[in-house]
Amino acid sequence: MILGLDVGGTNTDVVFLSEEGVQKHVKVPTQPDNLFKSVLSGFTLILEGVDPGRIKRVVISTTLTTNAIVQQTVTPVGMIVSAGPGIDPENFSTGDQYYAVGGSINHRGREIEPINEMEIQRVGEKFKKAGIEYVGVVSKFCVRNPSHEILIEQILNNQFKQIFLGHHVSGNLNFPRRIATTYMNAAVYPLHKEFFQAVEQSLEEMGLTVPIQILKADGGTMTLEASMDFPAQTVLSGPAASIMGAIPYAPEGQDAVVLDIGGTTTDIAFLVDKTPLLEPVGIQRGGYRSLIRSLRTLSKGIGGDSALRVNDKGKLTVGPDRMGPAMAFGGAVPTPTDALVVLGLMEAGDQDRARQGIKFIADQLGMAEKEAAEHIFKICCNIILKKTFEMIDTLNAKPVYTVHDFLEGYTFSPDTILLMGGPARFFAKKIQDMYQLETIAVPYASVANAIGAALARTTCEITVNADTEQGVVTAHEEDFSEPVSKSFSKDDLLEIAYRLLQDKAKNAGAEPDTLNEVEMVEFQEFNIVRNFSPRGKILRTKIQLKPGLIHGYESMLNPQALDN
């Protein structure tokens, strides 16, 4: 038995699953200023009449860190960055307590300029003076050689509550994003820690003693303990929960699009053979860019409650804002939901008020009520699908770096659309008719997010580099480094990568039967040649435990479930 809980902006959804399917689901309103209370009441309600001893797994997805970042209620962090040659690091400042210091490491991981101990101590004193308790340390090319970060941490020696080092964040190259991500981990750490310790304690009091898993932005989970080093990985886990909830219904061996149509926005995501596509480098939203592994999603400002208007050219516009609920549900402005009510597709709500709203739009468009409602419905489908196809084009236009990838690169081409969210089932038939693409409304659409959280498996990633000229193989993210000989091969590299991944996955709480769901994301091998003679090789790989669902719950996809 499994519990999945997803705290959303409006509601907190909780599901109780067995291998036969959904046993129970509850919905409680989210209290934005007291998420702990929302979580607690969700768990209390779902556990009514359930023996907590039967629960084998608990997964939680919250908006805690996302909210803190958006509302800027994070903890002050002191940042020390060591850049060396290149773009001025002041461009990546995280605030007042941000210091660019000397020292430099090059792209091969060689030290160019040492760290100045006195300089670091002086920065440490400034942090103390400013009351800083949490510190982030990032050096350029630390993923090739983290010794400067480690040295800086030693110099600051126990003066602070917690120091976050850049090379632990990701194996990917990207100094500005590493600064932002390290900062974020430090900035949300105290909040995250306090919150989940309280949740853990409360669940224990209810008799739930299994380790808590937390959902990440990449649609995978990690244990509460593992999350303490990387709390920022929990941002935007909400959209990830929904997308994971669609996977049971995705076609095997084919491409599919997931559309989560909410009240204000529609989230778009992509599945290849039931596996969601990830952002190539990390989460990016507007100007904010990070190294946080994330599902590739896009949010478009259109949903069931988007405000409808007619512009001065006599054309209908939808959103991107929401002015409250649909008129049928007591709102003041007509919305797509009102159109659904007028068309007789949706039975709930106040029919008269919905008609009144649509008539207001219909008059401006010079149409009859029903005709206008139909027009609104079509335009909404058009906007959503247009954005989807645009994103597919972007996906397929991504740059390639080898002749092989140029000629043989994968082209994403969906056969199926999976619809989620409140109005999903009304849209499914329309979209299928308009675009001749199989369109499925996901069952339990209103709690699919909690189901997605409940069934998400543990994910993680390992980046390993070998440089046989320098005689070393490293995975600095894991604090791993070993000497190698000139004969070190691709097989040797992959063996190390697999071993490190297995260890990391077990520590993050992976289910034993998902440990072989490994995928090689990258592999590159280069001869190092100087003056026309070979000096060694550079070998690089990145492997991951693929995002997906845990095993044993495939029966969720039975015909009864689809009818529900």
Place this chain on the structure above:
Amino acid sequence: MLNAPHKTGLVFFPAFDWAIDPTHPEREERLLYTQDQVREEGVFDVPEIIEYKPEIVTPEDIQRAHFCVPDEQTVTTESHLISAGGAKAIANAVMLKEVKNGFALVRPPGHHSMRVTHGGRGFCHINMEAIMVEYIRSQFGVKRIAVIDTDCHHGDGSDDIFWHDPDVLFISLHQDGRTMYPGTGFPRDLGGPNAKGSNLNIPLPPATSTEGYLYVIENCVLPVIEAFKPDLVVNSAGQDNHYTDPLTNMNFSAQGYARLTDMLKPDIAVLEGGYAIEGALPYVNLGIILAMAGIDYSGVVEPDYNPERLKQSMTIMDNIKRTCDQIMTYWGQRYEMREAAGEPGQIITRHREVFYDTDNIFDRQKEKIRVCRDCGGSFEVDSKATPGNHILGVHIPINACKACREQGYKFYDQADNTKYQRIYLQDRTKDIYEVKQ
């Protein structure tokens, strides 16, 4: 977040799975450290820097610039087609005004590739800039283009392709041919009879430093460009003038390259050579990208950069100044030189020999061109390669006058087909290409 003042397009195609041979300087590893540096700097996250996927050039694209012998497929590999396609993708982005300027960071290079190409010369099989320039002229109707070749080796392929073209200003700055492959490109080489002065070759003495190099840009290249008034400026951005390059003897720096880019303000830059792959390319490429996007590049300095050690002697500076004066004199006399080259309608013959170091081919050429004051003039090239084919190529320029068009067809129709394995016609006025076997 870092923002740039304007939009810059980038094609990054390092061809990580292609090499001439495993230990050749032009190999898989060449742009690896550049990629590492550019990624670590987060360059692709600057909202105004837009990464484009390279295209692949078609035989039709190549046929506007080359006579490939025997055909395009035999002379090229996919990597050449994608590399040239990278330049084409940037050209499209710039011409469609999606970006203000763009840089194709691609390999393998192309500027040693001449109009007649029997194979590989100086690591080049087809000429990326020439294919791109002809594409831009045909597709977008651009008239006047300047191509500034700042690779350390004489851009002899581009020099050859634009030799008779008065509408393309080609300037090559390179290490003196007496000390460096391919051994050509002297100040007196000024272009064909109808285009004298529209090709300028500026040899620089070994050990030329940033100071000397930028002196030439400021006192020679920029004034000539200003007088020529091009609609588009292209930079063949070779990076082997660097003080650590293993194949050359110059003392240029990353700061110098960035400054050069800043002064030249190319609409399109295309990577050519550059083989100091670890100590120079990561910094030089970063400097060029930042300069093109208008971002502060003052922090882009090689770890071992020591301006004192790279200081240039007075003798070298004097030598450079004399060359510049000479070039400016020639430039001032370009119209008189064209007048003196021959009478309109006259056919002028030129003999030359071309050696293909990469593929070990020796080519003897005999070229005939119609002297013309109204256009670039039609010409034929008789090319006999050992080992290889004996062919004749006829070129009619894009803006050919009536007399030259007629002369072109006369060359083509009167060619003795028992003498040649293939006879090619490149009629740029109609954008057609024909082959007789």
